[in-house]
Amino acid sequence: xxxxxxxxxxxxxxxxxAVVGPPPPSSTQLSxxxxxxxxxxxxxxxxxxxxxxxxxxxxxxxxxxxxxxIGGGPAGGSAAETLAKGGIETYLIERKMDNCKPCGGAIPxxxxxxxxxxxxIIDRRVTKMKMISPSNVAVDIxxxxxxxxxxxxxxxxxxxxxxxxxxxxxGANVINGLFLKMDLPEKGSRNVESPYVLHYTEYDGTVGGxxxxxxxxxxxxxxxxxxxxxxxxSIGAGDYDYAIAFQxxxxxxxxxxxxxxxxxxxxxxxxxxxxxxxxxFPKSDHxxxxxxxxxxxxxxxxFQLATRNRAKxxxxxxxxxxxxxxxxxxxxxxxxxxxRVALVGDAAGYVTKCSGEGIYFxxxxxxxxxxxxxxxxxxxxxxxxxxxxxxxxEKWDKAYWPTYKVLDVLQKVxxxxxxxxxxxxxxCADEYVQKMTFDSYLYKRVVPGNPLEDLKLAVNTIGSLVxxxxxxxxxxxxxx
Amino acid sequence: MQQSSLFSEARRRKxxxxxxxxxxxxxxxxxxxxxxxxxxxxxxxxxxxxxxxxGRAAMIGFFMAYFVDSLTGVGLVDQMGNxxxxxxxxxxxxxxxVIRKNEDIETVKKLVEETTFYDKQRQAAWKDENTSSSKN
Numbered sequence: 321x322x323x324x325x326x327x328x329x330x331x332x333x334x335x336x337x338a339v340v341g342p343p344p345p346s347s348t349q350l351s352x353x354x355x356x357x358x359x360x361x362x363x364x365x366x367x368x369x370x371x372x373x374x375x376x377x378x379x380x381x382x383x384x385x386x387x388x389x390i391g392g393g394p395a396g397g398s399a400a401e402t403l404a405k406g407g408i409e410t411y412l413i414e415r416k417m418d419n420c421k422p423c424g425g426a427i428p429x430x431x432x433x434x435x436x437x438x439x440x441i442i443d444r445r446v447t448k449m450k451m452i453s454p455s456n457v458a459v460d461i462x463x464x465x466x467x468x469x470x471x472x473x474x475x476x477x478x479x480x481x482x483x484x485x486x487x488x489x490x491g492a493n494v495i496n497g498l499f500l501k502m503d504l505p506e507k508g509s510r511n512v513e514s515p516y517v518l519h520y521t522e523y524d525g526t527v528g529g530x531x532x533x534x535x536x537x538x539x540x541x542x543x544x545x546x547x548x549x550x551x552x553x554s555i556g557a558g559d560y561d562y563a564i565a566f567q568x569x570x571x572x573x574x575x576x577x578x579x580x581x582x583x584x585x586x587x588x589x590x591x592x593x594x595x596x597x598x599x600x601f602p603k604s605d606h607x608x609x610x611x612x613x614x615x616x617x618x619x620x621x622x623f624q625l626a627t628r629n630r631a632k633x634x635x636x637x638x639x640x641x642x643x644x645x646x647x648x649x650x651x652x653x654x655x656x657x658x659x660r661v662a663l664v665g666d667a668a669g670y671v672t673k674c675s676g677e678g679i680y681f682x683x684x685x686x687x688x689x690x691x692x693x694x695x696x697x698x699x700x701x702x703x704x705x706x707x708x709x710x711x712x713x714e715k716w717d718k719a720y721w722p723t724y725k726v727l728d729v730l731q732k733v734x735x736x737x738x739x740x741x742x743x744x745x746x747x748c749a750d751e752y753v754q755k756m757t758f759d760s761y762l763y764k765r766v767v768p769g770n771p772l773e774d775l776k777l778a779v780n781t782i783g784s785l786v787x788x789x790x791x792x793x794x795x796x797x798x799x800x
Numbered sequence: 801m802q803q804s805s806l807f808s809e810a811r812r813r814k815x816x817x818x819x820x821x822x823x824x825x826x827x828x829x830x831x832x833x834x835x836x837x838x839x840x841x842x843x844x845x846x847x848x849x850x851x852x853x854x855g856r857a858a859m860i861g862f863f864m865a866y867f868v869d870s871l872t873g874v875g876l877v878d879q880m881g882n883x884x885x886x887x888x889x890x891x892x893x894x895x896x897x898v899i900r901k902n903e904d905i906e907t908v909k910k911l912v913e914e915t916t917f918y919d920k921q922r923q924a925a926w927k928d929e930n931t932s933s934s935k936n
Binding site: 452454455456457458459558560579587589590591626629630631632633634651652654655713717721724725728732738742746749783784787788790791792793794795798 | 806807809810811812813814816817820821822823824825828829830831832833834836841844845914915918919921922924926
């Protein structure tokens with residue numbers, strides 16, 4: 321697993337406090353149970369020792385472990401594939417097989433390798449980016465990219481369908497249905513006879529059909545159903561702050577499309593968004609112009625108009641072919657696991673701040689959770705427990721918490737006000753910054769930077785911020 | 801001469817803030833604030849502010865020294881020898897630097913809360929585990 325500290329350039333960033341996890345799997349007083357009913361309480365002892373590993377879980381009587389994955393996006397697809405490969409009876413429930421999720425659609429280079437994404441799914445390879453400050457200072461980013469490096473732009477409907485089909489090929493049962501609610505097993509029960517009962521409406525493929533109500537009994541559930549997750553609601557996972565991302569797909573004339581051949585733009589400014597950025601991303605044969613905000617959701621249309629205004633010269637003559645919006649979680653939900661239900665992807669809130677990247681983390685978390693289940697159940701032969709799912713949380717937090725934290729700090733420092741955004745764009749012109757940024761984004765790891773360069777960077781950052789704020793004070797003195 | 805580039809950039813930014821314009825490729829703006837020489841910044845911003853803050857610190861220092869002397873009879877030289885007084889001096893200097901308007905007190909409190917908010921959210925998932933295991 322590659323290390324994933326995104327930036328080492330900000331000195332003094334403290335690491336996360338050591339997270340408390342389950343102790344090593346040496347269960348002391350427990351013996352392998354013979355009867356199934358005695359297993360229900362032995363793992364939750366009243367002592368301070370935590371739950372022992374599932375090596376002492378009951379073996380399933382002549383059937384495999386059943387796991388349902390709710391939601392068939394990148395998280396659900398990769399989870400279902402890993403589960404099916406691990407020999408577990410998998411059910412993938414997706415409500416809309418041709419769903420066109422509103423999304424930026426950017427995937428880092430490492431995802432193509434790690435998830436074996438075929439290259440024909442990638443519509444465009446973005447190798448240049450332009451960052452545009454509130455006062456239209458434009459900076460080109462991407463000079464440090466090597467010829468084989470790029471940011472992949474995909475259409476969500478294509479990517480999701482591919483990952484679902486791959487899961488089906490490995491043996492997952494893909495069900496076209498809408499998950500309604502879930503009956504939880506009795507509290508504290510480890511009994512294999514007490515499963516989760518899922519209620520869903522199955523669609524049989526006819527357009528406009530209302531579907532039939534069905535139930536499904538499973539032993540564990542992975543909630544991958546996105547930002548408005550119903551699985552999260554059923555386990556009382558709690559709420560999170562979320563941003564609204566609003567996007568318009570615009571078909572622009574061909575000669576203007578040439579400019580966006582492999583270039584994406586980011587606009588920052590108070591007019592475009594008070595706490596996020598506006599973007600123009602190239603898609604298959606059109607561009608997506610959008611913006612987002614957490615704090616001023618009511619003004620989103622105004623921000624969208626401002627974004628279009630800022631890009632006006634370059635998208636003039638374009639026709640809007642689609643308008644879409646979607647919530648983006650800002651931080652993980654308070655509770656991501658309850659008994660044998662785990663949340664992954666957007667449902668858990670795994671979207672980074674500052675850049676709003678979610679596809680890779682969704683797929684990776686789906687895979688990690690599924691791997692934890694496969695391992696904890698010994699490839700489907702034993703019942704899993706909460707402690708096995710907790711291993712996934714622990715692994716995830718250890719691997720990616722620094723990344724999230726650094727991006728959180730960046731957002732707080734640089735998206736705070738117009739002077740800060742000006743300083744941000746100024747910093748992005750620096751080659752060292754560009755190299756570090758792309759290394760950490762494309763590969764989700766950092767090559768240890770030169771400490772002298774890091775120091776220079778820190779000094780330059782502070783200098784830029786101070787100068788931008790001083791200019792602001794000059795601006796305030798002026799009256800136009 | 802180079803100070804004028806400072807003013808002209810400020811004017812340009814002020815104008816654009818009020819009337820955001822489209823960014824165009826033919827008319828690319830490439831401006832780095834570091835082209836403005838350091839002494840322009842110092843003359844315009846650092847010196848007046850330094851004057852203000854030094855003045856405040858001096859006034860606070862003088863009257864606190866007088867006040868403590870009148871209450872305890874300890875002169876200025878003896879005050880400086882005491883650890884408690886040195887701590888108060890440090891607090892006064894930092895306070896003058898950090899708190900410049902009444903609103904700054906709230907800002908500092910919010911900043912402290914902000915820096916730890918994200919960690920608290922992440923740790924919430926682990927807090928849950930401890931409470932549930934101790935329940936049974």
